[in-house]
Amino acid sequence: MFALPRVLAFLSILTFALPGSAQSILEGDRSVPVEARNGMVVTSHYLATDEALKVLEAGGNAVDAAVTAAFALAVTQPRSGNIGGGGFMLISSEKTGEVNAIDYRERAPAAATRDMYLNEQGEVDEKLSRFSDKAAGVPGTVAGLALALEKYGTISLAEALAPAIKLAEEGFVVPPRFSEGIRERALLLGVFESSRKVFFKPDGGFYEPGDLFVQKDLAATLRRIAEQGVKGFYEGQTADLIVAEMQRGGGLITLDDLKNYQPEIRKPVHGTYRGHDVYSMSPPSSGGTHVVQILNILEGYPLAESGLNSAKTIHLMAEAMKRAYADRSQYLGDTDFVQVPLKGLTSKDYADELRAHIDLGKATPSAEIRPGNPAPYESNETTHFSIVDKYGNAVSNTYTINFSYGSHIVVDGAGFLLNNEMDDFSAKPGVPNAYGLIGGEANKIEPNKRMLSSMSPTIVKKDGKNFIVTGSPGGSRIITTTLQVLINVIDHHLNIQAAVNAPRVHHQWLPDEIRIEQGISPDTIALLRGMGHTVEQKAAMGAIQSIMVGEDGVFYGGADPRRSTSSAKGY
Structure with missing residues (x-):
């Protein structure tokens, strides 16, 4: 087999090389975070x-x-x-x-x-x-x-x-x-x-x-x-x-x-969410911009009341995700080459505008969503x-x-x-890449340009102190994986290991579907479909390695069980 010419082996590329894998969401019983002080x-x-x-x-x-x-x-x-x-x-x-x-x-x-x-x-x-x-x-x-x-x-x-x-x-x-x-x-x-x-x-x-x-x-x-x-x-x-x-x-x-x-050395994207300071990666990553943008939209809803992975919470997250990924397709690129309206995309006012078009009980078809109109421009197997x-x-x-x-x-x-x-890069505007992401002129190929990424290393601070340190692999799903760990801790008050373990959902505008991991209730899925969502259960998403710093100064490590080699250790 290994003597095959390259051209013959390429016949099976799509089978062997598309992102994602079929591993179980949990490969071990990991529910308690690792603790350390130093x-x-x-x-x-x-x-x-x-x-x-x-x-x-x-x-x-x-x-x-x-x-x-x-x-x-x-x-x-x-x-x-x-x-x-x-x-x-x-x-x-x-x-x-x-x-x-x-x-x-x-x-x-x-x-x-x-x-x-x-x-x-x-x-x-x-x-x-x-x-x-x-x-x-x-x-x-x-x-x-x-x-x-x-x-x-x-x-x-x-x-x-x-x-x-x-x-x-x-x-x-x-x-x-x-x-x-x-x-x-x-x-x-x-x-x-x-x-x-x-x-x-x-x-x-x-x-x-x-x-x-x-x-x-x-x-x-x-x-x-x-x-x-x-x-x-x-x-x-x-x-x-x-x-x-x-x-x-x-x-x-x-x-x-x-x-x-x-x-x-760049200035990170900065936003706030329910009294916390959120810092994440700036372009050429789209991750930080859209983590902050989605959090801004969701801040207008009482997610703690609607509950972890309830139909209402997932519906609201999916609607916010759709709108952010639509904006990603048009505005994001390497800021050394293109102007990106970062201030507008991450503003609370723009989030208010987007939120006003979300129906609390009905899905908005992606075909009806276009990149928004943020304030004017200012003068991507990972580990x-x-x-x-x-x-x-x-x-x-x-x-x-x-x-x-x-x-x-x-x-x-x-x-x-x-x-x-x-x-x-956008090899051809409007044609999706391997992760299904649509790109446009801002991310076209140019000499010496950095290609757009979804990588979203994120640090959340509370009262000036480090609180959550997190990030994940997962291609287009990096943004939503990172987002959900933050929400799981801040809104749903989970410990960091439980926040990492919880089943994840994802929507990236196109294709118009909510992708879910195993563990979401069939009743919840039925309610989402009743709202007009297409729901598809697929392979586990991401491998988010996270730390939470407690008010008592104790460090809590949460290694993602979606990767059997993941490890959290402290002293």
């Missing part, structure tokens, strides 16, 4: 949690632990942890009162063009935009993590990389989820020789649970970063290996693209982790290579997967 780490892999916690125990701060966790995840969870992708980090300091955002989202190569994924008929070639070297944006993870450590950390980049290098060099024991993931994507990973060398045994067999997984090439790549800093990735041997892969596969990334990449420390710092970080295993292409000799984030 530090808390919640990640999607227990080995990354362990390494980050060691940093906190040794006196490091939340940023030190975050960078350590991110590199460890790049080794232990290559389907989403990465050095070949990008993401966003929010950092809150109670000492200074500041919340800062680091944007290390990937950028389009300088040679990218608006119609680069259109075929001769003018239609989008999904194979080209998702599973080819041309699908890769210029990676930002290494530069972003290095910037975070330089500006806000206390340990060296080499110290933060040491655990990841050891895990790659000496190997780690394969858990069932790792083995299952490779089997699920075997056909696509098997298309590329460089990927076969990494993810399959020399005889072509699968790594089974309990096997040792060693990544010598990745260890060498990480060691170059430890020794040379960001130049060890964006210049020299690693850069040469990336460009060689581009030349073999028809990709666009050049040595200049890599050398010129820079992360950005998330949350960390707090004893110094009053909190980190919320979400990063990705897009799909599980990204483009499925390993950079030969460097040992890491390339992202396929270029699919997050």
Whole structure:
């Protein structure tokens, strides 16, 4: 099977590579949050949690632990942890009162063009935009993590990389989820020789649970970063290996693209909700804008009275979600290239206008909803982790290579997967991407532009103190997953683990359906359908790793049981 030409293997792309998986909503009995007083780490892999916690125990701060966790995840969870992708980090300091955002989202190569994924008929070639070297944006993870450590950390980049290098060099024991993931994507990973060398045994067999997984090439790549800093990735041997892969596969990334990449420190989106300050990621993420926008709409309703996941509450959430995602399709993009009416979209007055058109007892068909008219313009398989420390710092970080295993292409000799984030641009206005999201002119492909994302690392503060630190993977469902954990804590008064565990719902305007997880009552579903909603139960959504800080200063960690390797630990 693995000797098949690429073109033949692509015949099964849609079966093997669309986002989402069929895992159960709960893979274990986890209902009580982990408690600690000095530090808390919640990640999607227990080995990354362990390494980050060691940093906190040794006196490091939340940023030190975050960078350590991110590199460890790049080794232990290559389907989403990465050095070949990008993401966003929010950092809150109670000492200074500041919340800062680091944007290390990937950028389009300088040679990218608006119609680069259109075929001769003018239609989008999904194979080209998702599973080819041309699908890769210029990676930002290494530069972003290095910037975070330089500006806000206390340990060296080499110290933060040491655990990841050891895990790659000496190997780690394969858990069932790792083995299952490779089997699920075997056909696509098997298309590329460089990927076969990494993810399959020399005889072509699968790594089974309990096997040792060693990544010598990745260890060498990480060691170059430890020794040379960001130049060890964006210049020299690693850069040469990336460009060689581009030349073999028809990709666009050049040595200049890599050398010129820079992360950005941005001002996060800020809103309020029932007396809490909500900080989330600003563009090129749409996540923070629409988390705040939806909360503003819902603030006008007594959700605590209507109850957790009642038909009325779900109806109101779905109607608010629809309107936000409609606005997303028109207004959101990289603010270095387009004007985004952030102030208008996140204003209470605009939420009042949108709320006035919501019928309390009847669904508004998506066909009747268009992007709204906010105040005038002012002059996207992912993984998330949350960390707090004893110094009053909190980190919320979400990063990705897009799909599980990204483009499925390993950079030969460097040992890491390339992202396929270029699919997050609007390859053709009005045509949905892999997550069904519609985009327009604001998110068209342009050279050096950052593609729009839904990643929503979020920090909620109460009376100036860190209160909730959260975020999730899940493509278009990241926004609504993050939103519901906030509502579950603030409106429904759930503890953080219960808030994470609760069944989720999602509406993204188009398609016009409420997507639900298992666990929503059949009676509730019947009531929603009676209101005119289409309701579809599908696979579990997101893997939101969250922390809540109690009024007594106790840290409560909630790891999402939707991922069997999720882990919350504190000390």
